Amino acid sequence: MAVASVGGLGSENLLREGGLALQWRIGFDKWIGRLLPLLYVVALLPIADMIYWIAVHALPTLTWATLTDTSVTNTHSLAVPIVGTFYIMVVATVVAVLLGLFGGIATAEFLPESVAGYARTAANLLAGTPSVVIGYFGYFAFVLYFGWGLNLIAGAVTLAFFMLPYLFRTVDLAYTSVPRAIREAAYGQGARPTQYLLRVATPIAFPQVLNGVFLAMAIGVGETAPLFLTLQQGILIPTGLFQPASFLTGQIWENYTQPQGSGGLALAFQAAFILLIVVLGLNLVVRLISGRFRKRLEGLFQ
Amino acid sequence: MNGAPVLSVKELTVRSKDRTLLDRISIDFDSASLTAVIGPSGCGKTTFVRALNRMSEITPGLRVGGRVEYLGQNIYDPKVDPVLVRRRIGMVFQRPTVFPLSVFENAAFGLRLVHASEEETDRAVTDALQRAGLWEEVKGDLDRSALSLSGGQQQRLCIARALAVQPKVLLLDEPCSALDPGATQRVETTIERLKKEIVLILVTHNVGQAARVSDRVAFLHSGRLIEVGTTADILERPREALTEQFITGRFG
Numbered sequence: 274m275a276v277a278s279v280g281g282l283g284s285e286n287l288l289r290e291g292g293l294a295l296q297w298r299i300g301f302d303k304w305i306g307r308l309l310p311l312l313y314v315v316a317l318l319p320i321a322d323m324i325y326w327i328a329v330h331a332l333p334t335l336t337w338a339t340l341t342d343t344s345v346t347n348t349h350s351l352a353v354p355i356v357g358t359f360y361i362m363v364v365a366t367v368v369a370v371l372l373g374l375f376g377g378i379a380t381a382e383f384l385p386e387s388v389a390g391y392a393r394t395a396a397n398l399l400a401g402t403p404s405v406v407i408g409y410f411g412y413f414a415f416v417l418y419f420g421w422g423l424n425l426i427a428g429a430v431t432l433a434f435f436m437l438p439y440l441f442r443t444v445d446l447a448y449t450s451v452p453r454a455i456r457e458a459a460y461g462q463g464a465r466p467t468q469y470l471l472r473v474a475t476p477i478a479f480p481q482v483l484n485g486v487f488l489a490m491a492i493g494v495g496e497t498a499p500l501f502l503t504l505q506q507g508i509l510i511p512t513g514l515f516q517p518a519s520f521l522t523g524q525i526w527e528n529y530t531q532p533q534g535s536g537g538l539a540l541a542f543q544a545a546f547i548l549l550i551v552v553l554g555l556n557l558v559v560r561l562i563s564g565r566f567r568k569r570l571e572g573l574f575q
Numbered sequence: 576m577n578g579a580p581v582l583s584v585k586e587l588t589v590r591s592k593d594r595t596l597l598d599r600i601s602i603d604f605d606s607a608s609l610t611a612v613i614g615p616s617g618c619g620k621t622t623f624v625r626a627l628n629r630m631s632e633i634t635p636g637l638r639v640g641g642r643v644e645y646l647g648q649n650i651y652d653p654k655v656d657p658v659l660v661r662r663r664i665g666m667v668f669q670r671p672t673v674f675p676l677s678v679f680e681n682a683a684f685g686l687r688l689v690h691a692s693e694e695e696t697d698r699a700v701t702d703a704l705q706r707a708g709l710w711e712e713v714k715g716d717l718d719r720s721a722l723s724l725s726g727g728q729q730q731r732l733c734i735a736r737a738l739a740v741q742p743k744v745l746l747l748d749e750p751c752s753a754l755d756p757g758a759t760q761r762v763e764t765t766i767e768r769l770k771k772e773i774v775l776i777l778v779t780h781n782v783g784q785a786a787r788v789s790d791r792v793a794f795l796h797s798g799r800l801i802e803v804g805t806t807a808d809i810l811e812r813p814r815e816a817l818t819e820q821f822i823t824g825r826f827g
Contacts, residue, residue: 386635458672460633462685462736463662472687473674570675572722 327549330542339543345508349536351544356510357425357518358494364429364514366490369436373489374482376437377444382470393445400438407435408502416503426514428504435499436489443485447478452573477573480566484559491555495548497522521548579647581606581743581774582627582664586641589619589626589798596622598798599641604744609770611789611806612778615826619798620778624746627776628664629657645744662689665737666746670753671729673721678713681721681732685740699739706772707735708765727758731765744774751784763788782822786810794818 289299334349342350380392399407411431421427451474459473500520506527507517524544531537580603589597597619604610612620625631626639629650642649650660662685673681680687682700691699700717704710709731713724721732730750737745747766751759767788769775779785785792785806792809794801794817801815813819820826 452672454668454670454672455674457630457633458666458668458733459674459684461628461630461661461666461668462688463658463740464688465658468688472684477675569720570722573675 324549327542327545330539331546334536334539335543335546339540340547343510349540351521351524351540351547353508353510354519354521354524354544355547357507358520358522360425360511360518361429361432361500361504361520362490362494364426365432365436365493366486368430368433369440369489369493370486372433372437373440373444373485377441378448378470380441380445381448382466382474393442396438396441396445399434400442403498404435404496405498405502407431408499410434411499411503422515423503423505423517424515425504425511425518428500428518428520431499431503432493432496435496436493439489439492440485443488444478444482447481447485448474450481451477455573477570480562480570483562487555487559487562491552494551494555495522497526501526580604580644581646582776583644584627584641585644587623587626587643588640589622589631590638590640592636596637596798597626600795600800602793602800602803604774604776606743606774607771608791609766609775609777609789610791610793610803611785612776612793612795613780613782613785613821614795615821616780618795620780620795621748622798623795624666624748624776624778627744627746628661628666630661630666632657662740663742664744664746665740665742667730667733667737667748667750669749671726671733673724673729673732675720675722677718678721678724678732679717682735682739684736689740699741700735703735703739704732706738706765706769707731708761708768709735725758727754727761730754730758730762734762734765734769738769742773744776745769747775747777749778749780752780759784782810794821796821 339349339351341352343352380389384392408431411427415421415427415430416423455473459469500523505517506519506523511518521544525541528537528541582604584600584602587597587600612623614620627643631637631639639651643651679700682703683696686696686699709728712728724732751762766775789806792806793803794809796817801817809818810822
């Protein structure tokens with residue numbers, strides 16, 4: 274009988290010593306285990322650097338007035354763009370959620386599988402479309418064709434189309450991932466499709482849909498190009514949907530190129546800092562929701 | 576009852592795109608009886624019970640021919656609403672399928688669908704939980720999440736949910752296949768009590784279970800009903816060679 278190598282097939286030697294191949298294997302595993310966490314740190318470094326860089330430039334001159342002073346004469350305030358961004362996000366989110374919810378549910382529940390496939394491909398295509406192209410679409414469709422002009426509603430609806438594919442896909446996924454057995458049980462008990470949707474599927478899909486809403490908001494709030502092409506930046510807080518409105522990403526773009534000593538650079542970084550906090554906040558909300566609902570639905574997805 | 580069967584299946588045929596899943600099955604189900612449908616995997620047992628309350632339509636691509644008469648009414652009549660059929664002919668599945676709701680709301684699900692009054696719902700839920708043999712275990716806290724129950728309790732809750740709308744027929748598709756022996760025994764006790772009240776049609780791959788609980792056995796093979804008779808006759812003195820081979824464990 275041939276002598277089996279240490280650790281190989283038929284070897285009864287259980288000790289860690291002996292055999293060069295075995296030594297090499299153990300050592301390799303150990304180093305891979307140390308190397309991978311290191312790469313994780315490398316991936317985190319740019320993020321840490323970015324946060325540090327923004328904070329260093331933004332914080333020294335950041336005052337309460339920067340966030341709250343809405344007077345036109347104060348050129349070192351972000352209060353107007355903060356409110357503008359908020360209004361834009363509210364309108365864009367409402368439009369995107371309505372379209373995404375109906376589209377996603379229709380795709381998951383009502384469209385025949387072949388048609389649903391086209392809807393999903395279309396959503397993926399939209400998600401991969403550069404935001405500036407979405408901006409041009411909004412410019413031609415809403416600003417020119419519908420004749421809305423360069424204002425809050427045109428910008429917000431264009432932004433909604435940028436957020437739409439993320440919402441559509443989350444809603445579609447949330448409703449299709451309701452366990453088949455649960456779906457059959459509801460229909461087997463005599464639920465009509467709308468009753469199944471409202472009483473069974475929605476409570477199960479809801480946390481995922483809510484996550485999708487907040488993530489789409491986090492993606493939308495940092496977007497610049499769709500708004501640049503469809504919205505005229507104003508210096509006043511808008512009081513109607515058909516008025517100009519300024520927004521934080523626009524402030525970054527405009528102030529970053531201001532001459533030295535004008536304080537423009539600091540203002541750009543402050544706008545970036547606020548956006549960073551908002552995006553971080555939205556992501557924290559997502560984590561909170563996921564954790565809470567996972568407990569409630571525990572044992573459902575086996 | 577004037578002796579007419581509650582459910583009468585006539586020449587029932589189910590076809591998928593490329594093959595015949597059920598071939599001209601005819602069988603009657605009388606009130607208060609338990610018929611076990613046995614047969615090897617893939618013989619069409621599940622397809623058969625799913626065709627009895629039009630659940631087969633949930634899976635696209637199946638074509639059903641023949642008649643299934645519920646109290647004399649063909650459920651495949653074009654004028655019949657399949658949703659109303661499923662509300663009268665209940666179904667319990669292989670795995671427990673409780674909804675992420677409270678125990679009470681799970682049992683009340685079918686009643687909520689038809690907008691039953693609160694008192695009616697309360698009464699029907701209590702009654703259904705008692706008939707399903709779950710009442711004693713859950714009566715202390717009907718508001719707890721149904722997902723916190725054990726697998727066997729969940730399955731009895733599914734039976735209660737089906738019973739709450741007072742169906743005359745209950746279809747059980749291998750209700751114990753995901754349960755441990757203790758839970759299986761409690762579900763079987765429930766089934767044995769229920770068979771004195773309504774028509775039960777139990778799909779099982781387990782000949783022992785058929786022997787323990789059923790009055791009558793129907794043996795399916797390759798989509799055909801090979802034979803049907805009292806449990807004792809079929810299991811001890813089968814007429815067909817295929818049946819004998821199956822129950823003695825030579826295939827399946």
